[in-house]
Amino acid sequence: MDIELAKKFYSQMLLIRRFEEKCIELYSSEKIRGFLHLYIGEEAIAVGVMHALSAEDAVIATYREHGHALARGISAKSIMAEMYGKVEGCARGRGGSMHIFDAKRRFYGGNAIVGGGLPIAVGMALADKMMKRDRVTACFFGDGAVAEGEFHESLNLASLWQLPVLFICENNYYAMGTALEFSESEVNLSKKAASYRINSFQVDGMDVTQVAESAKNAVEDIKSGKGPVFLECLTYRFRAHSMFDAELYRKKTEVNEWKDKGPLVTFKKNLEERGLWSKIKAQEIEDEITKTIDDAVTFAENGTLEPISDLEKFVYSPEEVQ
16 A cells, blocks of 8 residues: 555545534534434445446445545535535435435435335446446445345346446444344345355455455456455444434443444554554644535535425426427
8 A cells, every 4th residue: 555545545534534523513503404324433435445436337325325425526515515405415405414416426325215225226237237338336235224125136136137236235233223133144244145146255344455455356356247246344333323313222332342443543553554654644634624524514504595496396307308
């Protein structure tokens, strides 16, 4: 790893962390309304996977997608304005926290339906294969989606038709408030994917370098015609399932143990071992990110609410469309 890549990984993970922390503050002051699902603790997965994708590849995210969007390169201003419900948001304020969308970056957003993005990813990959496009569709989902029928249907068809899909399971061990061990007889989720004859791997989702390398190898295999790949990224969310969650199902000691091996902590240790940490200039990065987020909040605060006259806009296709 060279110093520029180290800076990129650290900066992107820290941006996600600080953005989410600011969202907590804004949600608590009722500036952001509706639902809010935070990505804190899982930053290494979004950053590592996005590093392996090209601009032509597509991304299907989950409803915990702020980190995915930032790592994909969607601006903090655009995302924050979306959280505020402003027209200047990436989805014109109509999607909010759970449905961030940016077609220009081939970011096809989150989905409030658990596992709802899986069949969409399969459909997009099928279209790419039929059109002979050199693309991969990366589909993020949590361990809770594994219990849904869409998971099994999607993996089966992706394998049967050898579709260019990269499945990324962000296994944070809890589907809302239910521990994985209480809902699944087999907690090694990569084995489930392997049963559909899909190349499947477990990776340390707290280590951005391991995620990036595994995703790079997966994308290369997919584009060489070897079919879909399944990455089970073992991770942990440090915050509750959502801001409405009383979080009575796990102990604080467990959370603190995971924080000690979180993505930023792990990456710093990695860089120290390689003698690169001193070259990062962490405070400069921190100051730059603080300004980026402050600017995003100001942009959102000064944004425009969509007028009531546009209420039905985009709901129906225009009549003149053939």
